[in-house]
Amino acid sequence: MPTPICVDASFVVKLVLPEEHADKVRALWAAWERQGVERYAPALWGYEVASVVRKYGHRGLLTAQEEAEALRLLLELPIHLVDMSALHQNALHLAQDLGMPVTYDAHYLLLAQLLGAELWTGDGRLYHQTQGKLDYIRWVGAS
DSSP: OOOOEEEOHHHHGGGTSOOTTHHHHHHHHHHHHHHTOOEEEETTHHHHHHHHHHHHHHTTSSOHHHHHHHHHHHHTSOEEEEOOGGGHHHHHHHHHHHTOSSSHHHHHHHHHHHHTOEEEESOHHHHHHHTTTOSSEEEGGGO
8 A cells, every 4th residue: 555645635626726837736646546545634634724715705806606615625535534623732833843833734744754755735834944854744836
């Protein structure tokens, strides 16, 4: 069985929204589908993708109907959502160690660490912030 992958919201929204590196994300996703790779994210993932979709609508880049369709497509993706509520303290410590101002990203990093998986992100800032500190984070912009 292939090693699981952890994906963050900034990566996955590129499957349905017109963002930079969307073609790379779609190619990776298709390859993972063919290989039977299981994808995971913290349960907060749903909140984050809903916020990104709404931001597009608020900026006038999507109609209300397009927002609803984009969110539906994202929420139907085969991603195992993991309840991380028992690990908030661990995420806090990881965020502190990495000098992060918030813990959202630390939850993804922690989940990937616990799964022994790579974390794929669309967030170049996160990738660069963790370089030399974590070896399991992958940025679609660097691939």
